[in-house]
Amino acid sequence: MAMQERAVRTRRSLIHAAAAVFTEEGYVPSSLATISKRAGVSNGALHFHFENKKALARAVEDQAADAVRRLVQPVHGGRASALQTLVDATYGLVGSLLDDIVVRAGFELSSQRALGPEARMLRIWHEWVEQTLHRAKAEGQLAPGVSSDDAAAAIVAVTVGLEVLAGVDPQWLAERRIAGFWELLLPGIATEPVCARPEAHERRRTETGEA
Numbered sequence: 001m002a003m004q005e006r007a008v009r010t011r012r013s014l015i016h017a018a019a020a021v022f023t024e025e026g027y028v029p030s031s032l033a034t035i036s037k038r039a040g041v042s043n044g045a046l047h048f049h050f051e052n053k054k055a056l057a058r059a060v061e062d063q064a065a066d067a068v069r070r071l072v073q074p075v076h077g078g079r080a081s082a083l084q085t086l087v088d089a090t091y092g093l094v095g096s097l098l099d100d101i102v103v104r105a106g107f108e109l110s111s112q113r114a115l116g117p118e119a120r121m122l123r124i125w126h127e128w129v130e131q132t133l134h135r136a137k138a139e140g141q142l143a144p145g146v147s148s149d150d151a152a153a154a155i156v157a158v159t160v161g162l163e164v165l166a167g168v169d170p171q172w173l174a175e176r177r178i179a180g181f182w183e184l185l186l187p188g189i190a191t192e193p194v195c196a197r198p199e200a201h202e203r204r205r206t207e208t209g210e211a
Contacts, residue, residue: 011049013039015063018056019105023167027057027112057109064106065124071096072128082136083194086129087182090159093125094173097163107163126156146189154185 017039021030032053036046050056071092080088096103110121133148133155142148158181165172182196 007049010039010041010045011059014041014046014049014056015059016102019060019064019102022057022060022105023101023108027053027109032056054115057115060102061106061109061115061121064100064103065120067096067100067103068093068106068121068124068128081141081192081194082132082139083141083186083190083192086132086136086155087186087194087196089128089132090155090178090182091175093159094162094175094178097166098170098173104163107160108167111160111164122156122160125159126152129155141191141194143189143191151185151189 014035018030018035021035021038025034030053032046033043035056036043039046046056050059072089097107106121107125109115110123130149130152133142133152136142137146137148142151162172162177171177179197182194186194186196
């Protein structure tokens, strides 16, 4: 049991170290030697868990994808309108990009096409945004003439773009940036009031007992 626990800790350390190195250096220039040193393990231990750099990057993306799924599942199942659910989820995503290096690395690996057609992070986020906007349209929350697909493209472009810009200045992921974006977009697409400010997201987290 102790060996299994040690193996789990080593794997977790390698994924976290890889996420940090991929984010700092980029996927292509980064080396397994740098990652193993950051994790505090030998190259042999790294290769025991991961065959090569691509396998390690895939593990980073898998963990990031799981985190994003956990993020959107609670709000998707809540009582808020579809649009409010979407607004709340963007605040949750921005918080994860700031606080969880694995989530951030997952998006960067996807945007860099490091895993080629196998990259899934952007697709997962894009599909969820599209589904939520289709639900908003079905519920009559989108203004006449508003395309849910076009709105989804704009929202994904902005959220992913903010993550890229935050590589230079973390203030791009400040809540006020998201609030400002929604205050610009919502009047043009929504048929009913939706709170664009983070207070709604925080209140809903408290009411539902989310961590």
